[in-house]
Amino acid sequence: MDIKSSNSTKAKAVAVTCVVVIGATIAVLDLYKKRATAKKTLDDDVVEPPYVSSWIPHVGSALEMSKLGHLQFIQKYTQKCGTPIFSANIMGRLCHFIGDPLHTQFVFKDWPQFDTQSIAMDFLQKAMGCDKKEIDKAHASPGWIKQSKESFRNHILATQSIQETVQKAQSILLYLVDQISDGEHALFQLVKENIFLASVEPFVGKDMADTDYLAAFRDLDRGIPLAMANAPNVTQQKFIAAREMFVQLLQRESFQENCSPFMKERIRIGSQHGIQQETIARINLSLFWASVGNSAPAIFWTILFVLQDPIAYEQIQKEVDSLPPLSQNTNDGDEESLYSLENLDKCVLIDSAFKETLRLRAWPFAVKNLVDNVIFDPKQSDSPKFLLKSGTRIVGNQAVTYMDPDIFPNPQTFQYDRFVVNQETGQPPSFSKNGKTIAEPLRVFGGGKRLCPGRKFVACETKAYIAVLFRKFHMEIVGKHTFAMAEADKRTANVGVMHPVEDVMIKFTRR
Numbered sequence: 226m227d228i229k230s231s232n233s234t235k236a237k238a239v240a241v242t243c244v245v246v247i248g249a250t251i252a253v254l255d256l257y258k259k260r261a262t263a264k265k266t267l268d269d270d271v272v273e274p275p276y277v278s279s280w281i282p283h284v285g286s287a288l289e290m291s292k293l294g295h296l297q298f299i300q301k302y303t304q305k306c307g308t309p310i311f312s313a314n315i316m317g318r319l320c321h322f323i324g325d326p327l328h329t330q331f332v333f334k335d336w337p338q339f340d341t342q343s344i345a346m347d348f349l350q351k352a353m354g355c356d357k358k359e360i361d362k363a364h365a366s367p368g369w370i371k372q373s374k375e376s377f378r379n380h381i382l383a384t385q386s387i388q389e390t391v392q393k394a395q396s397i398l399l400y401l402v403d404q405i406s407d408g409e410h411a412l413f414q415l416v417k418e419n420i421f422l423a424s425v426e427p428f429v430g431k432d433m434a435d436t437d438y439l440a441a442f443r444d445l446d447r448g449i450p451l452a453m454a455n456a457p458n459v460t461q462q463k464f465i466a467a468r469e470m471f472v473q474l475l476q477r478e479s480f481q482e483n484c485s486p487f488m489k490e491r492i493r494i495g496s497q498h499g500i501q502q503e504t505i506a507r508i509n510l511s512l513f514w515a516s517v518g519n520s521a522p523a524i525f526w527t528i529l530f531v532l533q534d535p536i537a538y539e540q541i542q543k544e545v546d547s548l549p550p551l552s553q554n555t556n557d558g559d560e561e562s563l564y565s566l567e568n569l570d571k572c573v574l575i576d577s578a579f580k581e582t583l584r585l586r587a588w589p590f591a592v593k594n595l596v597d598n599v600i601f602d603p604k605q606s607d608s609p610k611f612l613l614k615s616g617t618r619i620v621g622n623q624a625v626t627y628m629d630p631d632i633f634p635n636p637q638t639f640q641y642d643r644f645v646v647n648q649e650t651g652q653p654p655s656f657s658k659n660g661k662t663i664a665e666p667l668r669v670f671g672g673g674k675r676l677c678p679g680r681k682f683v684a685c686e687t688k689a690y691i692a693v694l695f696r697k698f699h700m701e702i703v704g705k706h707t708f709a710m711a712e713a714d715k716r717t718a719n720v721g722v723m724h725p726v727e728d729v730m731i732k733f734t735r736r
């Protein structure tokens with residue numbers, strides 16, 4: 226090594242040391258400041274939540290959280306702090322994590338202090354590539370927001386549209402199930418294909434419901450959790466290529482002429498409010514993703530969990546066999562041969578198995594930014610109330626509730642009939658802790674203003690698909706596939722239903 230390069234190496238080392246020392250100093254000062262305020266009594270019984278410190282500037286506790294897993298991180302510090310809520314710095318933001326299983330739903334309150342828009346806008350920017358100015362403009366228009374929500378209600382949630390979309394999806398599924406050959410198939414792959422084709426046609430349009438787009442959709446789907454975790458663009462090239470391809474397709478005249486009534490309506494109201502074509506396409510792409518992205522893994526896990534449990538399989542098979550028979554001549558979606566919504570309503574065991582699956586596999590963060598101070602009251606005689614300050618963020622992860630053994634005994638176990646409604650009263654089972662009943666223990670579809678409009682559709686789609694599959698095939702897991710092999714990929718947990726780490730082979734034998 227010559228003297229010149231040795232000097233420059235030393236200079237670099239000094240510079241790096243300086244940066245580290247300055248960074249650490251800022252972190253220490255920041256920490257002291259926060260510690261000083263953490264326990265400060267604000268009112269007689271109102272305090273700020275305890276602060277979990279981290280020595281890493283800016284990143285804060287984000288690394289530890291991703292290393293431990295979200296649930297374990299929340300459980301660890303809830304126990305350490307001994308309070309129902311604690312705060313930590315996550316990527317430069319002060320976040321309050323709710324660790325009390327009775328209060329994780331606090332985040333769904335429609336209080337004016339809770340900003341429901343900014344997280345959705347963050348998604349549109351980071352995952353869908355929307356321009357910030359354009360998206361700010363769209364969200365500043367109350368007319369657009371109101372009509373956009375109305376389009377969800379009218380085209381996804383309304384009874385009439387449920388009837389039409391479920392019938393359409395079911396006729397496609399019936400056709401696709403008839404194409405399955407006897408033999409071994411990779412279950413996740415099969416479900417993704419079938420659910421993609423069956424859901425995209427009613428909600429997006431016939432042109433997009435094409436197997437040619439499956440690979441691109443897979444790249445889009447895989448890239449979204451990474452985009453939300455700020456993965457650099459160089460590592461996301463397939464994702465970006467797929468996303469941009471869809472954005473182009475959604476703007477094509479030929480697509481817009483043949484698209485679903487839902488998409489037509491959204492294009493119309495978007496241009497009525499002066500939103501750029503490209504921005505409308507990006508927002509609509511997020512709905513395209515929403516209509517399939519969570520349903521496919523949810524249905525995959527439901528089928529797999531049922532196949533792993535011989536009693537569940539036998540009971541659900543019986544339930545399916547008690548439905549009226551499907552017509553033999555079904556390959557082009559003969560309406561007469563489909564299950565009616567009334568028939569699907571009778572599938573209470575499939576419905577319960579689906580809910581139980583979501584309890585085990587749908588653990589996304591529900592997040593709200595605070596635009597004003599809020600008091601979090603855990604309503605416990607031995608606990609103070611907590612002040613959550615404007616400009617900070619509140620985080621609720623329902624897994625805290627779902628994995629609580631007092632609320633859901635043996636929480637790690639798939640219990641297919643856990644959510645079966647009482648056949649006589651029609652009442653759902655009740656779940657409680659410390660004598661307190663939890664009104665809606667399962668919040669897999671979110672809550673408040675952002676409650677998922679697709680919840681009824683996907684429940685019917687799942688029942689229809691499983692009913693048709695189980696009616697037509699005997700299914701068996703190939704080899705020694707165990708829970709460990711069908712492990713959930715925790716990296717996919719932050720935005721929706723988790724994906725499996727690897728696929729599972731299933732042997733199909735026509736009945």
Ligand code: HEM
Nearest residue numbers: 515516519520523587669670671674675676677678679683
């Ligand atoms: C198992 C399947 C599904 C799960 C677990 C799920 C879950 C969710 C959740 C948790 C939210 C709230 C997100 C937030 O708080 O920002 C949401 C919103 C949404 N979902 Fe779903 N969803 C599913 C299926 C569907 C389907 C099939 C559709 C469409 C047909 C759909 C359309 C939407 C839309 C449009 C929103 C945004 C609502 C709004 O911002 O007002 N979802 N979903």
